[in-house]
Amino acid sequence: MKLSGARIFLECLKREGVDVVFGLPGGAVLPIYDALYDFAGLKHILVRQEAAAGHAAEGYSRTTGKVGVALVTSGPAATNLVTALQDAYMDSIPIVAFTGQVPTHLIGNDAFQEADNVGITRPCTKHNFLVKDGSELGTIVKEAFHIASTGRPGPVHVDLPKDVLVKEWEFHYPERVHLRSYNPTYEGHPGQIKKAAKAMLRAKRPVLYVGGGVISSDAYRELLKLAELTQIPVTTTLMGLGAFPSEHPLSLDMLGMHGTYYANMAVYNSDCLIAVGARFDDRVTGKVEFFAPNAEIIHVDIDPSSISKNIQVHIPIVGDARRVLAKLIEAIKEEVRDDVPSIVREARKQWHAQIAEWKARFPLRYDWDDEVIKPQYVMQEISNLTRGEALIVTGVGQHQMWAAQYYRFKYPRHWCTSGGLGTMGYGLPTALGVQAAHPDMLVVNIDGDGSFVMNSQELATCFESRLPVKTVIINNGYHGMVRQWQEIIYKERYCSIDLSASPDFVKLAEAYGCVGIRATKPSEVVPALEKAFVTPGPVVVDMMVDREEDVFPMVPAGGANKDMILDRPGKAVKERAAKSQTGF
Numbered sequence: 199m200k201l202s203g204a205r206i207f208l209e210c211l212k213r214e215g216v217d218v219v220f221g222l223p224g225g226a227v228l229p230i231y232d233a234l235y236d237f238a239g240l241k242h243i244l245v246r247q248e249a250a251a252g253h254a255a256e257g258y259s260r261t262t263g264k265v266g267v268a269l270v271t272s273g274p275a276a277t278n279l280v281t282a283l284q285d286a287y288m289d290s291i292p293i294v295a296f297t298g299q300v301p302t303h304l305i306g307n308d309a310f311q312e313a314d315n316v317g318i319t320r321p322c323t324k325h326n327f328l329v330k331d332g333s334e335l336g337t338i339v340k341e342a343f344h345i346a347s348t349g350r351p352g353p354v355h356v357d358l359p360k361d362v363l364v365k366e367w368e369f370h371y372p373e374r375v376h377l378r379s380y381n382p383t384y385e386g387h388p389g390q391i392k393k394a395a396k397a398m399l400r401a402k403r404p405v406l407y408v409g410g411g412v413i414s415s416d417a418y419r420e421l422l423k424l425a426e427l428t429q430i431p432v433t434t435t436l437m438g439l440g441a442f443p444s445e446h447p448l449s450l451d452m453l454g455m456h457g458t459y460y461a462n463m464a465v466y467n468s469d470c471l472i473a474v475g476a477r478f479d480d481r482v483t484g485k486v487e488f489f490a491p492n493a494e495i496i497h498v499d500i501d502p503s504s505i506s507k508n509i510q511v512h513i514p515i516v517g518d519a520r521r522v523l524a525k526l527i528e529a530i531k532e533e534v535r536d537d538v539p540s541i542v543r544e545a546r547k548q549w550h551a552q553i554a555e556w557k558a559r560f561p562l563r564y565d566w567d568d569e570v571i572k573p574q575y576v577m578q579e580i581s582n583l584t585r586g587e588a589l590i591v592t593g594v595g596q597h598q599m600w601a602a603q604y605y606r607f608k609y610p611r612h613w614c615t616s617g618g619l620g621t622m623g624y625g626l627p628t629a630l631g632v633q634a635a636h637p638d639m640l641v642v643n644i645d646g647d648g649s650f651v652m653n654s655q656e657l658a659t660c661f662e663s664r665l666p667v668k669t670v671i672i673n674n675g676y677h678g679m680v681r682q683w684q685e686i687i688y689k690e691r692y693c694s695i696d697l698s699a700s701p702d703f704v705k706l707a708e709a710y711g712c713v714g715i716r717a718t719k720p721s722e723v724v725p726a727l728e729k730a731f732v733t734p735g736p737v738v739v740d741m742m743v744d745r746e747e748d749v750f751p752m753v754p755a756g757g758a759n760k761d762m763i764l765d766r767p768g769k770a771v772k773e774r775a776a777k778s779q780t781g782f
């Protein structure tokens with residue numbers, strides 16, 4: 199059967215099970231939009247800027263486990279998309295992004311809206327393709343979805359020249375693809391698994407350090423089983439939040455730069471660290487010499503290139519987290535036979551007591567104020583009111599860290615945040631992608647006043663496409679996280695952080711057809727959130743919070759986690775932080 203390239207493209211998406219595409223049209227992809235005009239079974243959501251199409255695809259993907267899809271035109275549209283591609287690359291989120299390209303005979307001619315899309319996106323994608331022959335289109339699309347979703351997931355880019363879309367080609371969509379040089383390892387090595395099981399049972403002060411890979415591989419059930427079986431406490435990275443329930447007695451909450459005291463101290467003092475689907479990111483490790491310095495390190499990861507990349511690992515296990523953890527559970531049971539509970543409980547007693555003491559001495563805390571809204575309080579109330587059932591998205595900055603610290607996570611795939619790239623402007627477009635995938639669920643975008651305005655135009659998409667995202671702006675009138683660094687590390691030499699000239703966010707919401715609500719006092723927080731959550735349609739809550747609240751604990755970049763700053767520091771601590779960072 200012969201079809202136009204554009205039609206073939208749509209047929210491929212349908213066969214791949216795609217139900218929604220986030221995109222924005224333009225000259226090079228008009229053949230696709232023309233074919234879409236009367237193509238049934240595929241929903242297109244029109245975003246207002248192309249980065250938003252990529253972020254929306256990320257949100258869709260992270261909360262469903264399926265591949266998210268973005269479609270944009272050539273040149274500036276493709277370059278706009280780059281931030282989202284790099285974001286997905288850093289956080290291992292499977293999306294496939296399609297860009298238009300000038301006709302093949304014009305490539306390299308500086309044709310109108312030409313950009314070297316494949317060259318530009320190569321370093322920020324897992325793989326990319328330029329389709330030169332339409333008869334290969336079906337196979338390429340199949341390969342793109344396969345590569346994005348297998349092994350360590352990530353973004354794949356496909357560049358579609360206009361003539362390939364216009365001409366007719368024989369349609370062929372393969373059932374499966376085989377890529378000779380691409381064979382991810384899923385099953386961990388049995389010998390290594392056995393070694394790991396022995397090390398875990400031998401350990402007196404073990405810690406499970408869990409990242410986004412546990413969520414990508416749907417390994418949370420196995421993780422819970424393993425933790426309970428071995429009574430090993432669990433700390434998660436920013437990307438791993440939700441992989442283990444916050445309320446579980448074995449939970450240490452998040453570790454790293456803004457992690458809890460008890461998580462960082464447990465890791466520092468551990469004698470066996472089991473890293474699962476995590477990559478020893480610098481925001482997690484701090485100064486590497488002081489990260490779990492006395493621990494035997496086990497690292498379970500699907501990506502062999504992440505093993506011993508940042509930290510020397512003693513027992514590497516390359517494989518899919520879910521399968522490896524299942525085998526690890528079997529191996530542990532095998533080691534101790536029927537005595538598991540009594541043996542491990544006894545061995546862990548002292549360790550658990552030590553952790554309980556750290557938790558009691560230095561819990562997450564903040565000073566209450568009757569007059570001024572504390573941002574941490576807003577997070578606690580969002581957590582209480584949603585009972586951990588909502589889908590939560592954030593911007594980047596202090597509000598992101600407070601959300602990570604104070605929201606009580608119950609489930610995986612309920613949390614989207616820009617971890618690796620730290621992309622301001624991620625919140626609203628990602629949230630609309632999440633809402634498109636879950637039309638009946640409560641989606642809350644916890645944003646900063648700086649982050650929000652980087653993509654606030656997407657309120658138009660929310661309004662038009664009936665995506666009732668509830669945005670809560672933690673409005674401190676500053677680039678708060680930058681202000682915090684300037685305060686603590688740069689001797690209060692504040693520069694270019696004031697956002698008090700921001701628009702009136704209530705009026706801005708209304709201008710887009712959305713509902714705007716403002717809260718200025720602590721007593722208004724709960725009523726404002728309650729109203730937002732029951733109001734149909736998209737809502738923006740302008741939460742006027744304490745302008746100068748800081749996020750603690752804090753480890754100044756490059757410092758050791760064990761030396762975390764727990765409270766607003768005095769002069770001596772600031773001077774030490776300044777010296778280590780700036781050299782003077």
Ligand SMILES: Cc1ncc(C[n+]2csc(CCOP(=O)(O)OP(=O)(O)O)c2C)c(N)n1
Pocket residue numbers: 593594595596597598620621622623645646647648649650672674676677678679680
């Ligand atoms: C695109 C982008 N530009 C700049 C930064 C650097 N940066 C990190 S946090 C931050 C301030 C964020 O301000 P806001 O969104 O208001 O959040 P707050 O820290 O006040 O909660 C900036 C500028 C970034 N992460 N991303």
